[in-house]
Amino acid sequence: xxxxxxxEALQLRSLVRADQTLELFLDVVxxxxxxxxxxxxxxxxxxxxxxxxxxxxxxADMAAAMASGSAExxxxxxxxxxxxxxxxxxxxxxxxxxxxxGAGTVVAAGESPAAQxxxxxxxxxxxxxxxxxxxxxxxxxxxxLPAGATAIQGAASFVNPMTVLGMVETMRMENHSALxxxxxASNLGQMLNRLCPEQQIPLVNxxxxxxxxxxxxxxxxxxxxxxASAGFMAELIAALTATGAxxxxxxxGGGRLxxxxxxxxxxxxxxxxxxxxAGGYSRYGSAVHKxxxxxxxLDRGPTELVRSYGMAWGIGGWLLTPFLQKAxxxxxxxxxxxxxxxxxxxxxxxxxxxxxxxxxLSLGAIAGYGRQATGSKYLILPSHVA
Amino acid sequence: xxxxxxxEALQLRSLVRADQTLELFLDVVxxxxxxxxxxxxxxxxxxxxxxxxxxxxxxADMAAAMASGSAExxxxxxxxxxxxxxxxxxxxxxxxxxxxxGAGTVVAAGESPAAQxxxxxxxxxxxxxxxxxxxxxxxxxxxxLPAGATAIQGAASFVNPMTVLGMVETMRMENHSALxxxxxASNLGQMLNRLCPEQQIPLVNxxxxxxxxxxxxxxxxxxxxxxASAGFMAELIAALTATGAxxxxxxxGGGRLxxxxxxxxxxxxxxxxxxxxAGGYSRYGSAVHKxxxxxxxLDRGPTELVRSYGMAWGIGGWLLTPFLQKAxxxxxxxxxxxxxxxxxxxxxxxxxxxxxxxxxLSLGAIAGYGRQATGSKYLILPSHVA
Numbered sequence: 009x010x011x012x013x014x015x016e017a018l019q020l021r022s023l024v025r026a027d028q029t030l031e032l033f034l035d036v037v038x039x040x041x042x043x044x045x046x047x048x049x050x051x052x053x054x055x056x057x058x059x060x061x062x063x064x065x066x067x068a069d070m071a072a073a074m075a076s077g078s079a080e081x082x083x084x085x086x087x088x089x090x091x092x093x094x095x096x097x098x099x100x101x102x103x104x105x106x107x108x109x110g111a112g113t114v115v116a117a118g119e120s121p122a123a124q125x126x127x128x129x130x131x132x133x134x135x136x137x138x139x140x141x142x143x144x145x146x147x148x149x150x151x152x153l154p155a156g157a158t159a160i161q162g163a164a165s166f167v168n169p170m171t172v173l174g175m176v177e178t179m180r181m182e183n184h185s186a187l188x189x190x191x192x193a194s195n196l197g198q199m200l201n202r203l204c205p206e207q208q209i210p211l212v213n214x215x216x217x218x219x220x221x222x223x224x225x226x227x228x229x230x231x232x233x234x235x236a237s238a239g240f241m242a243e244l245i246a247a248l249t250a251t252g253a254x255x256x257x258x259x260x261g262g263g264r265l266x267x268x269x270x271x272x273x274x275x276x277x278x279x280x281x282x283x284x285x286a287g288g289y290s291r292y293g294s295a296v297h298k299x300x301x302x303x304x305x306l307d308r309g310p311t312e313l314v315r316s317y318g319m320a321w322g323i324g325g326w327l328l329t330p331f332l333q334k335a336x337x338x339x340x341x342x343x344x345x346x347x348x349x350x351x352x353x354x355x356x357x358x359x360x361x362x363x364x365x366x367x368x369l370s371l372g373a374i375a376g377y378g379r380q381a382t383g384s385k386y387l388i389l390p391s392h393v394a
Numbered sequence: 395x396x397x398x399x400x401x402e403a404l405q406l407r408s409l410v411r412a413d414q415t416l417e418l419f420l421d422v423v424x425x426x427x428x429x430x431x432x433x434x435x436x437x438x439x440x441x442x443x444x445x446x447x448x449x450x451x452x453x454a455d456m457a458a459a460m461a462s463g464s465a466e467x468x469x470x471x472x473x474x475x476x477x478x479x480x481x482x483x484x485x486x487x488x489x490x491x492x493x494x495x496g497a498g499t500v501v502a503a504g505e506s507p508a509a510q511x512x513x514x515x516x517x518x519x520x521x522x523x524x525x526x527x528x529x530x531x532x533x534x535x536x537x538x539l540p541a542g543a544t545a546i547q548g549a550a551s552f553v554n555p556m557t558v559l560g561m562v563e564t565m566r567m568e569n570h571s572a573l574x575x576x577x578x579a580s581n582l583g584q585m586l587n588r589l590c591p592e593q594q595i596p597l598v599n600x601x602x603x604x605x606x607x608x609x610x611x612x613x614x615x616x617x618x619x620x621x622a623s624a625g626f627m628a629e630l631i632a633a634l635t636a637t638g639a640x641x642x643x644x645x646x647g648g649g650r651l652x653x654x655x656x657x658x659x660x661x662x663x664x665x666x667x668x669x670x671x672a673g674g675y676s677r678y679g680s681a682v683h684k685x686x687x688x689x690x691x692l693d694r695g696p697t698e699l700v701r702s703y704g705m706a707w708g709i710g711g712w713l714l715t716p717f718l719q720k721a722x723x724x725x726x727x728x729x730x731x732x733x734x735x736x737x738x739x740x741x742x743x744x745x746x747x748x749x750x751x752x753x754x755l756s757l758g759a760i761a762g763y764g765r766q767a768t769g770s771k772y773l774i775l776p777s778h779v780a
Contacts, residue, residue, distance in 0.1 A: 062678075095679075095702060098664075261701060278484075292448070292713055293481070302701070311699035313709075315647060315691065316481060320716065324685075324708030325701075327678055 013048070013115055014039060017141035018365050018390070021103035022064050024088065024096045030068035032084040032369055033077065035103060039142045044118040046144045047126050052159035054110030054138040055357065056368070056377040056386040057167050058259070058304055059328075064106045066099070067092025070378050075371050082369040105137030111153065111162035112391070115142075122147045130159055134166035139365065141390045151344055157351055163387060164357040167328065168196045169347040170340075171303070172203050172355075174331045175257050177339075179209070182299065186210035188248070188256035188269055191306055192232070193220035195357050195385055196259075201229050202354045210251035214244070214265070235265060241272060248276035256300045257326065262307030266300045266323055267314050273298040274317035293318015301326035359385050364392040399434070399501055400425060403527035404751050404776070407489035408450050410474065410482045416454035418470040418755055419463065421489060425528040430504040432530045433512050438545035440496030440524040441743065442754070442763040442772040443553050444645070444690055445714075450492045452485070453478025456764050461757050468755040491523030497539065497548035498777070501528075508533045516545055520552035525751065527776045537730055543737055549773060550743040553714065554582045555733040556726075557689070558589050558741075560717040561643050563725075565595070568685065572596035574634070574642035574655055577692055578618070579606035581743050581771055582645075587615050588740045596637035600630070600651070621651060627658060634662035642686045643712065648693030652686045652709055653700050659684040660703035679704015687712035745771050750778040 016036050023031040042048045056064075068086035077083035088096070111132040117123040130153045135145035153162040179187055189200055192213035201224060204211040212231040213224050224232045231247040233240060247253075254277075256269045277294035298317060303326040313323065332340050347355050363373050368388050377386040402422050409417040428434045442450075454472035463469035474482070497518040503509040516539045521531035539548040565573055575586055578599035587610060590597040598617040599610050610618045617633040619626060633639075640663075642655045663680035684703060689712040699709065718726050733741050749759050754774050763772040 091702075267696075292715075295716070303705075305701065308701075310653075311701060313697040313699065315688070315694075315697060315711075316477075319689075319711030319713040322708055322710030323699075324710070325705030327705040329678075330681070330706065 013050075013142070019105055019137065019141070020107070020139035020365055020368065020388075022066060022106050023103040024066045024093075024100050026100050028088045028090075028093050030066050030084075030086045030088055031103075032064070033103075034081050034365055034369065037140070040144055042116050042118045042123065042144045043146075045120045045123055045148075046118045046146055047114040047123050047131070047150060048116040048142055048144050049110075049112045049131060049133055049135075049150075050115045051110045051138055051140055051143050051390045052112040053163035054107045054388045054390060055164040055167075055359070056388065057108060057164070058306070059167055060106060060108055061378070063104060065378065066096055070374055073371060073374060075369075080366055082366050084369050084371070084374065105140060107138030107140070107388070108136060109134045109164065109166040110138030110143075110388075110390075111159040111165065112143075113159070114150075118147075120147070126150060126152060129153075130157065130162065132159075132162040132165040139368065139388055139390060141365070151348060154348055154351060160362075160387065160389075161352055161356070164195070165347055165351055165355065168199055168357060169350075169355040170332070170343060171196060171328050172200045173343045173346065174328055174335070175200065176203065176207060176209060177335060177343075178301070178326070178331065179255050181334075182255065184253070184255035184299070186212070186251040186253035186255075188212040188214065188253045189259075190214040190235075190256070190265060190269075191216075191259035191304070192229075193217075193223050194259065198224075198227060199355055199357075201227055206354065210253060212244070212247045212251055212253050214269075235268075241268065244268070244272040245275045245279065248272050249279045252276075252280070254296055254298050258300055258302050259304035260307045261302045261305040262309035262311055264312045264314065266302065266311055269300055270298050270317040270321050270323070271314070274321075293320065295320055297322070299323070303327065357385070359387040361385075362387045362389055364388070365390050399436075399528070405491055405523065405527070406493070406525035406751055406754065406774075408452060408492050409489040410452045410479075410486050412486050414474045414476075414479050416452050416470075416472045416474055417489075418450070419489075420467055420751055420755065423526070426530055428502050428504045428509065428530045429532075431506045431509055431534075432504045432532055433500040433509050433517065433536060434502035434528055434530050435496075435498045435517060435519055435521075435536075436501045437496045437524055437526055437529050437776045438498040439549035440493045440774045440776060441550040441553075441745070442774060443494060443550070444692070445553055446492060446494055447764070449490060451764065452482055456760055459757060459760060461755075466752055468752050470755050470757070470760065491526060493524030493526070493774070494522060495520045495550065495552040496524030496529075496774075496776075497545040497551065498529075499545070500536075504533075506533070512536060512538060515539075516543065516548065518545075518548040518551040525754070525774055525776060527751070537734060540734055540737060546748075546773065546775075547738055547742070550581070551733055551737055551741065554585055554743060555736075555741040556718070556729060557582060557714050558586045559729045559732065560714055560721075561586065562589065562593060562595060563721060563729075564687070564712070564717060565641050567720075568641065570639070570641035570685070572598070572637040572639035572641075574598040574600065574639045575645075576600045576621075576642070576651060576655075577602075577645035577690070578615075579603075579609050580645065583610075584613060585741060585743075587613055592740065596639060598630070598633045598637055598639050600655075621654075627654065630654070630658040631661045631665065634658050635665045638662075638666070640682055640684050644686055644688050645690035646693045647688045647691040648695035648697055650698045650700065652688065652697055655686055656684050656703040656707050656709070657700070660707075679706065681706055683708070685709070689713065743771070745773040747771075748773045748775055750774070751776050 073086035459472035
């Protein structure tokens with residue numbers, strides 16, 4: 009180990025206590041030497057993604073969070089409701105590291121040629137526990153950034169880019185030809201709006217606010233529907249008729265939006281059948297399979313399905329990891345190369361705030377990234393000392 | 395055509411009028427000669443299945459139905475609510491024949507050898523429009539009943555038997571090893587309770603009433619859970635843990651039952667992981683895919699999904715016809731042979747009432763079969779004159 013690598017460093021941890029309290033704190037953990045096939049990354053940037061929030065907050069009521077500890081070692085505690093506690097039995101008493109992805113400089117490497125090749129390089133990694141100052145990661149989980157790219161540019165090069173590529177791959181694997189996306193003005197949604205035109209894939213964007221509509225249209229989006237507007241269903245049916253989209257990815261989860269999308273898809277299928285003369289009444293609705301995948305839970309409330317779209321429909325959970333397993337290592341490697349090539353263009357992310365590790369554990373920052381609002385995206389810089 | 399075949403005969407028709415009124419009546423239609431590959435069936439028995447109700451009633455409010463016409467030619471009218479009317483545009487003004495399946499004697503046959511071979515035989519047919527006195531049907535849709543079997547025994551030999559076989563086939567095709575079934579005391583549910591033990595498939599039955607519980611237990615069912623009982627969730631989790639069932643077929647559709655099943659499947663997956671030491675907390679829930687197919691709508695209200703079962707879940711519509719297309723002609727022929735062999739045993743149906751065609755259009759009969767209650771199953775005998 010080089011002299012500049014400390015023996016111990018900070019790591020953000022999330023603990024569910026048996027007394028139904030969540031505790032977030034910075035732990036001092038040993039910096040281990042990398043294994044033969046590992047590299048030790050000095051983590052310089054790691055995003056607070058919506059997909060990190062479940063592990064970080066454990067369903068606690070963050071509106072009731074309290075701060076204690078020191079400025080350098082803040083501690084956040086928050087009560088966990090009974091309903092959330094039931095799903096957490098497996099993690100009670102074990103402080104868990106957090107942070108799906110991040111990027112930084114390889115400061116030590118194991119003996120394998122693949123590990124040695126990364127020494128001194130800036131890499132992105134989806135290793136988990138990335139809200140750490142130092143993190144050993146298997147080389148298979150690392151992506152060497154293109155020359156000149158910074159850790160901040162590469163910090164979010166896994167979750168969002170692979171998710172949008174996964175959506176497009178899923179669309180093709182399941183024989184759809186166009187996509188619907190909700191919460192479409194998010195970082196991920198904007199990425200999808202760059203990717204889809206490149207691949208000639210029609211995309212219907214659903215947002216909830218007029219300024220989000222404008223953001224997407226200004227970026228060139230063709231189909232943007234505002235679910236809060238009075239003409240929403242008519243606009244959505246028109247967009248679905250124009251695009252033929254029968255697959256949606258929904259980041260919201262709760263409420264009636266998924267069901268409205270299926271209803272509009274069925275109406276669009278009927279409109280297409282009528283215009284082509286292929287119509288005719290079927291008591292079971294159209295034979296076109298209509299699918300909504302829920303990949304997020306911005307609304308944690310119940311999903312309400314008003315089943316008025318025949319029998320050829322499905323709704324279900326969609327998660328990146330099982331998709332990657334289904335796609336296979338070779339295909340994933342191709343997709344990673346695509347991401348590297350488009351890191352500062354198609355797959356670029358932007359942030360509204362950068363915080364240090366202690367800064368991430370302030371009530372103000374938690375109120376900012378915890379609400380997972382579009383246009384409120386935080387980046388942790390673990391090497392910075394607040 | 396033989397002298398005993400009339401030139402015209404009765405057929406039950408369902409008409410959606412532009413004034414949002416449903417009209418059910420008996421039409422006098424010509425009895426056509428069979429085409430080369432068709433047989434003419436004198437229909438002797440046809441069941442009123444739940445799957446016939448959508449076409450028959452068109453979503454009309456049957457509690458507000460009125461009777462007119464004569465005893466021989468009754469006419470039923472009922473108002474159609476706005477919400478139901480939207481899905482019916484394709485059938486306004488066209489009186490549609492009804493009746494997915496039935497059985498009777500082949501009284502005339504086309505010139506093809508397959509058609510000629512059925513002349514004089516008692517056959518079951520899934521030809522549609524079976525609430526008719528005479529019906530020409532393509533031989534491919536006919537099943538010759540075993541010697542000695544009556545039309546009444548064969549009347550329901552398609553929809554329910556092929557549906558239970560389809561459930562088992564779907565289970566195998568999608569890599570599950572046990573089944574959950576709701577509304578499990580129905581004719582279809584009882585059939586499934588005979589089929590599954592024969593094939594060594596563990597089956598979890600969900601019913602809503604104590605007497606239905608007793609019916610199934612008396613018939614040998616091992617796992618029976620009553621969704622109206624206080625201990626329902628605990629009992630369901632225990633049954634799912636014992637059977638490992640991760641696939642459910644739900645006839646109810648509305649309400650929270652489908653979501654409860656997914657919740658219990660997730661709890662069972664956790665219990666199994668804990669007992670085998672394969673546990674450990676995952677923020678995304680178990681990796682086991684949990685699926686509910688809705689194949690009926692006994693509750694037409696919204697389906698409410700309280701998403702607390704991770705991300706590896708799906709819910710969707712399931713319909714016999716697309717399943718048969720997926721299974722392929724050769725496999726379907728094998729399944730039809732299975733049905734014929736078990737017509738009076740595994741695949742037997744029973745009825746609470748038999749009615750003539752005019753009798754089927756009485757307000758009393760409609761109140762009986764229209765509520766689709768378990769233990770209230772009607773059979774039309776179209777050749778009978780009331």
